[in-house]
Amino acid sequence: MMEDFNSETDSDYTSYWRDWFVSSRGNEYFCEIDEDYLTDRFNLTGLNTEVPYYQYALDLVTDVFDLDADDDLREQIEKSARHLYGLVHARYIVTTRGLAKMLEKYKKCDFGKCPRVICDGHPLLPMGQADLPNMTTVKLYCPKCEDIYNPKSSRHASIDGAYFGTSFHSILFQVYPALNPEKSLRRYEPRIYGFKVHAAAALARWQDNQRDELHYRLGEFDMSYRFIEESESEDDVEFDEGASEVRTERVTGDAASGRMDLGN
Structure with missing residues (x-):
């Protein structure tokens, strides 16, 4: 929603949309996408058919939005911009730069810790169970017990899993194999x-x-x-x-x- 952004003018809104989006409550799982990645049309191939008001949404995400529209239209464009950012995000986090940013968040436990007691609070990673949007919400993967969990917060639980994809966590440990934790034989015995x-x-x-x-x-x-x-x-x-x-x-x-x- 436009009113969620605490700014005085529309120009402030468009100038800092990505910063505002990533720092908003409920969007902690996302990393900031580089501007040069967003402006490269090759990286956006096929998304124009999946996102309503695509060009306006892209202008908003890339901070060049300049349209005098009523509140209803602005709200639709804002919704499309969120969806567009999420779809591009799934592509960006499997690039070298995107993996590095997500790795930094993973090391800081920004995605939470495994609720399984025997995992000793091992950091989690966001993942999707489908690459197509509107199918499943985001889950959290523990590389130690190799199981997936639901996010604790309802804000995170409503995020589309397609914004992270099904391959990100596997690619991360392929690129950084030293981070893959050793598996344990420990288990609870009733x-x-x-x-x-x-x-x-x-x-x-x-x-x-x-x-x-x-x-x-x-x-x-x-x-x-x-x-x-x-x-x-x-x-x-x-x-x-x-x-x-x-x-x-x-x-x-x-x-x-x-x-x-x-x-x-």
Whole structure:
């Protein structure tokens, strides 16, 4: 809404629209898009058919808006400008400059921390579950537990997920692999008077078997992957046909036991 911008004149509004938009409450997930990126028509390819009042909205976002219009039209142009900025934002944050800006916000925990206790407050990243607008709202991805969560604030929960896209968080860790946290074996184990709950314990055994099987399969292809809690000595494992047969028998038996324990 135009009246949300606390300025005295329309010229002040158009001169600082991007600064105002990024700093507004509820828009903390967005970074400021560089002006040269917005003025390059190649970066805006196809958006003219998706945004009403496209040219006026672009003029407003790029601070060259100069139109004497009534309040209703201004409100429509403002809405279109927000939508246009969000769509361009999804493209910008996968560029080198955009990734650097989002990385800075990620390090400062501007997107919040993982609510999972075992993740120890690891920073989150915004992501969309669809690249097309008006399908899903933005979610928050935790790279440590590799799960997604709803934003706490209702202001953030109403943001379109397409403004961040489905690939941003994955590209970020491809470009900055050192930031990808180590995965942990730690998990909560429900107990009654100190004893593990039977069904949960059976599920935990099945998950452990699946993880061991993944280690074995990676070892066959000379690929190594170690969790935080695993010792260095576990890296040196030999794989031969005899061990494969024993391994297959053990996994099959444990899997059957797990199904029985779970009542399947």
